[in-house]
Amino acid sequence: MQRKHRLITAALAVSGLMVGCATGPSSADLDQQAMAMIKAGFREQGIAKTDRLTQDLGQAACSGPNPPPEAVAEKIQAEALASVKWPEGGQYIGDWREGEKLAQNGRGMTWTDSSAAPGANGAQCYNCHEIDRKEISYGNIGPSLWNYGKNRGVKDVTDPHSAPIIQYTWTKLWNSKTYAACSNMPRFGHAKLLNEKQLSDVMALILDPRSPVNQ
Amino acid sequence: MKFLMSVAAALALTATASTFAQKSAADGIAEYRKMLEDGNPAELFEAKGEDLWKTARGPRKVTLQQCNLGLGPGVVKGAWVQLPRWFADTGRVQDLESRLLTCMETLQGFNAAEIANTGFDKGEQATLAALSAWISAESKGLQMALPQGHADERRYYELGKRAFFFRGGPMDFSCASCHGEEGKRIRLQDLPNLTKNPGNGIGFAAWPAYRVSSGEMWSLQRRLNDCYRQQRFPYPGYASDVTVALGVYMGVNAKGAESIAPALKR
Numbered sequence: 001m002q003r004k005h006r007l008i009t010a011a012l013a014v015s016g017l018m019v020g021c022a023t024g025p026s027s028a029d030l031d032q033q034a035m036a037m038i039k040a041g042f043r044e045q046g047i048a049k050t051d052r053l054t055q056d057l058g059q060a061a062c063s064g065p066n067p068p069p070e071a072v073a074e075k076i077q078a079e080a081l082a083s084v085k086w087p088e089g090g091q092y093i094g095d096w097r098e099g100e101k102l103a104q105n106g107r108g109m110t111w112t113d114s115s116a117a118p119g120a121n122g123a124q125c126y127n128c129h130e131i132d133r134k135e136i137s138y139g140n141i142g143p144s145l146w147n148y149g150k151n152r153g154v155k156d157v158t159d160p161h162s163a164p165i166i167q168y169t170w171t172k173l174w175n176s177k178t179y180a181a182c183s184n185m186p187r188f189g190h191a192k193l194l195n196e197k198q199l200s201d202v203m204a205l206i207l208d209p210r211s212p213v214n215q
Numbered sequence: 216m217k218f219l220m221s222v223a224a225a226l227a228l229t230a231t232a233s234t235f236a237q238k239s240a241a242d243g244i245a246e247y248r249k250m251l252e253d254g255n256p257a258e259l260f261e262a263k264g265e266d267l268w269k270t271a272r273g274p275r276k277v278t279l280q281q282c283n284l285g286l287g288p289g290v291v292k293g294a295w296v297q298l299p300r301w302f303a304d305t306g307r308v309q310d311l312e313s314r315l316l317t318c319m320e321t322l323q324g325f326n327a328a329e330i331a332n333t334g335f336d337k338g339e340q341a342t343l344a345a346l347s348a349w350i351s352a353e354s355k356g357l358q359m360a361l362p363q364g365h366a367d368e369r370r371y372y373e374l375g376k377r378a379f380f381f382r383g384g385p386m387d388f389s390c391a392s393c394h395g396e397e398g399k400r401i402r403l404q405d406l407p408n409l410t411k412n413p414g415n416g417i418g419f420a421a422w423p424a425y426r427v428s429s430g431e432m433w434s435l436q437r438r439l440n441d442c443y444r445q446q447r448f449p450y451p452g453y454a455s456d457v458t459v460a461l462g463v464y465m466g467v468n469a470k471g472a473e474s475i476a477p478a479l480k481r
Contacts, residue, residue, distance in 0.1 A: 024366060024369065024370065025370060025373075030370070030373045030374060030377065031377065033370075033374055034373075034374045034377035034378060034381070034460075037374055037378070037456050037457045037460060038378055038381055038457050040455070040456070040457075041451055041452055041455040041456060041457030041458065042443075042448060042449040042450060042451055042452065042455075042457075043449060043450050043452060044449050044450070045449060045450035048384075048447065048448065048449045048450065049449060050449045052383055052384040052385065052447065052448060052449055053383050053384075053448070053449065054383075055382065055383055058387070059382040059383055059387055060382075062382050062387075063377075063380050063381050063382045063389065064377075064380050065376075065380060065391075065395075065410070109384075109385050109386065109447045110444045110445065110447055111444055111449070111450055112444065116385075126402065127401050127402060128401065137402045137403050138402060139399070139400045139401045139402050139404075140398070140399060140400050141392075141393070141399050141400075141401070184387075184392050186385070186386035186387055186388075187387065191385045191386070191387075192385075193385060193386070
């Protein structure tokens, strides 16, 4: 009896050990460890301060291989929509020539840049989008924007029929997470990457019927 | 001189190719790499690295020939394709550069923290770049085979995976923003999908590398450092645990990929 009891105890101990080996730290433990590792792993340099590692709801929820639950995605999108600021005096459409310069410019916000002011930043559009077909060096993380306005029937930016697509596009540029919680696109207005004037110039590049993009 | 002429010719060839068809840009780059195969300037760094390994240096004036890179003291061949890995003496998972810092401190008497805080290419950081070039070259043609036998190696894979998907900064970028899907590009630069094995000599299996555009030898740590710069993150500590964990994640994903390091990059 005594011996049998001891055997069972030993067997239980061994199986307990094996379970311990097989499972290791829980997923929640690992999340916590990873967060601590990330916080400890970076230091500030120039304009790149360590508060850049403090995640908001959307950044945290979109930090895995799988998208967040639908309810969370909806909350992110609602908050994003609420963050959108419409342009002063309804100036949605600026100068497409300036917009093209901004679209070409991929600079800004790194620790080697001296200023974090929007005026110092490019809009980086060609990094991820085809825009004017004349520029063959474009990325493909985002969709093609060639003929963006033309394909959406924008013939006159002052026509009230153009208002919905103009406001949609402004919203997308101001806070891309309004329409897709985990969009890869930066939140150019919300994150103060571009100012209203710069945004209106980028708007003109893809919406103005006179822009080469809409020919 | 011959090297410079080849570069000029190859760049012209790349430009012409991309004018005609964008898809051939990668082909053009591959072609110019081929042309430079006999003259990758990384070889100069390899020679320097081998010399530094065998030279008595540091406050204690000893060589690195007793340094254990994971396969036993002094074994260099094959070590690169099994790093990062767990080391019993430090009780830590270390990548090549973290391990070299340990050896330079324990064997040669250097101050590892001081070297880690030195800018790239300056002082002993230049030593680390050269050592990385030589040590990785000693594994050229071998397949990535990072060990996952130790619990901490598996834990670091999981932590590296979380770091890879961690979104932050003013542009909401993570490593996965650019390296989480097939067939993506920034401008004309192809972006390997690092969540799986991207193929022989691609991604993790191509670094360290000599960069033609800047004329610099880049170690893996330097590659990761510039990724984070472009991700608009704060500055990652040299050989910090988070960078080592990322190495484990990408290296384990690349299992079986043939290493071409030190490669030649644009």
